[in-house]
Amino acid sequence: MSSNQPVSRRTALATAGALGFAGAMYAQAGPALAAGSTGALIGAADKTDLHIMSFNIRLDRTGTLPGQADYWPERIAALQAVLELEKPTVVGVQEALFHQLSAVEGAFPEHYGMIGFGRDGGSAGEYSAIFYDARRLSVSAWDQFWLSDSPDLIGSATWGNTVTRIVTWGRFTDLSTGKDLILANTHFDHDSENARILSARAIVDLMATFSPQLPTVVTGDFNAQAEASSAYDALVGTGVFRDTWTSAAEQLTPAYGTFPNYKDPVLGGSRIDWILATPGITVRQAAINTFTLDGRYPSDHAPIQALVRLP
Secondary structure, three states: OOOOOOOEHHHHHHHHOOOOHHHHOOOOOOOOOOOOOOOOOOOOOOOOOEEEEEEEOOOOOOOOOOOOOOOHHHOHHHHHHHHHHHOOOEEEEEOEOHHHHHHHHHOOOOOEEEEOOEOOOOOOOOEOOEEEEOOOEEEEEEEEEEOOOOOOEOOOOOOOOOOOOEEEEEEEEEOOOOOEEEEEEEEOOOOOHHHHHHHHHHHHHHHHOOOOOOOEEEEEEOOOOOOOOHHHHHHHHOOOOEEHHHHOOEEOOOOEOOOOOOOOOOEOOOOOEEEEEOOOOEEEEEEEOOOOEOOEOOOOOOOEEEEEEOO
16 A cells, blocks of 8 residues: 555444454564573563563565575574563564564464554555553554554655654553553654654544553654753653653663664663653663674664553
């Protein structure tokens, strides 16, 4: 489905149904690499906490060659290794193409689920999917909308961005504590400041649709500098959300930039990937993960992590 031919997502969702692993993934990736049980920054959460990760895994770009840092087949092992090592409860991924989802799935046991569609409809285009540990979280509702003046239209983009942008969200119940929460995942536009501001407002508006208000965690590549951008001000400066990095009781890593672009991490670099949480959620730990496997970075972005506890 082309982004130049937007159609109602309600029809598409009703036809396609929720995307499950069994028939939805290509069998591209082999068995996940065993990363071992030591060395995790956060690791598996206990029954009272949730381990949240945001990870722009970098799309499989046509034209890359073996040996290049961006070559997807040679990044899969590193990506799977860091996911296996950290064992997050939730991962919001950005830039994932349909055939790349199987590599993420391959790092997790069978009890993990996923919500999300491609941004061009069905399996087409990049996903902002949410993977979750179904032993811990049960999803009761989910949806996806487009960051535009026509949020129900697949492929719509009206805010100055030429690239389609989306938000995927779900309402979950923590099976350990019985508490409900909202998880949302997004990827803001890289070029249009106006689009980023209006996208931030759209997420704030999403919050207002839930009654009663629920604890909410938003993961994403916001393509905007934390603590120094209008999008950040709209989300964090207004007090609607807190930045888990700045509000964490413990920062487990230095304050690296989150877009090292396959280079060594830069202390004090731009932090454009964020995990946001509504006030009341306790942020116990936060990390910017610079994992490599045999010198190979899994992505041009560093995965970021937060250990949180619901109120």
